[in-house]
Amino acid sequence: MSATIMFDLDGTLVDSLPDITAAANAMLRDTGVSPLPQDTIKQFVGNGLPKLVERMMFHCDLPMDRHAELSELTLTHYNAASSDKTVVYPGVAEALEQLRQMGCVLGVCTNKPKAPADHVLKSMGLTHHFDATLGGDSLATRKPDPAHLEASFRAVAAIGPRLFVGDSEVDAETAERAQVPFLLFTEGYRKSPVSELYHTRNFADWHEVPALVSELLGELG
Numbered sequence: 001m002s003a004t005i006m007f008d009l010d011g012t013l014v015d016s017l018p019d020i021t022a023a024a025n026a027m028l029r030d031t032g033v034s035p036l037p038q039d040t041i042k043q044f045v046g047n048g049l050p051k052l053v054e055r056m057m058f059h060c061d062l063p064m065d066r067h068a069e070l071s072e073l074t075l076t077h078y079n080a081a082s083s084d085k086t087v088v089y090p091g092v093a094e095a096l097e098q099l100r101q102m103g104c105v106l107g108v109c110t111n112k113p114k115a116p117a118d119h120v121l122k123s124m125g126l127t128h129h130f131d132a133t134l135g136g137d138s139l140a141t142r143k144p145d146p147a148h149l150e151a152s153f154r155a156v157a158a159i160g161p162r163l164f165v166g167d168s169e170v171d172a173e174t175a176e177r178a179q180v181p182f183l184l185f186t187e188g189y190r191k192s193p194v195s196e197l198y199h200t201r202n203f204a205d206w207h208e209v210p211a212l213v214s215e216l217l218g219e220l221g
């Protein structure tokens with residue numbers, strides 16, 4: 001059965017936190033501030049790069065009138081090394097291949113800026129699976145605004161039932177507001193217990209995803 005499946009990127013398809021942390025800490029270094037632990041940066045990921053920088057600046061007590069400048073600086077550092085330490089979660093490539101063989105149309109809806117999102121997908125050898133990628137700076141709005149997810153489905157010319165796969169509070173809220181069934185990957189960057197997040201199914205192992213999708217599409221009729 002054909003369906004359209006949209007995927008989040010950071011913490012869902014790839015573990016990009018080490019490169020995000022490196023860029024964020026390079027910005028702090030340039031600003032004369034000590035680096036933050038990766039676990040702290042992890043709490044700040046999910047709403048896009050400008051929000052990550054805002055949360056870091058608040059944490060480090062930096063004046064917010066430097067927000068635009070420090071966001072730009074972080075993006076420059078990130079664009080210079082967005083895939084050095086990033087890895088694809090085990091089973092992702094196989095699952096995407098199988099889903100396409102099942103006739104599914106696939107796309108990416110990420111809050112990561114479009115340029116590094118495209119670069120990461122290319123470096124990880126995943127680009128060919130997706131009909132379109134909308135980044136956090138592709139529209140005037142981004143997740144959790146459901147308009148970002150809806151525009152992503154339009155961008156891939158969605159057919160049949162729709163599903164969204166993501167890892168975070170932001171993704172769960174987006175799916176709920178868009179009224180799209182949501183598969184929650186539990187091993188990403190979420191902060192809340194699984195039971196507190198809107199989801200239709202959850203999974204910890206990407207190898208399970210094609211069967212989970214088949215089962216869900218069967219239920220959706």
Ligand SMILES: O=C(O)COP(=O)(O)O
Nearest residue numbers: 009010046048110111112
């Ligand atoms: O860039 C972020 O903050 C999160 O990106 P994601 O939407 O791919 O998880």
Ligand SMILES: [Mg+2]
Nearest residue numbers: 008010011167
């Ligand atoms: Mg994510």
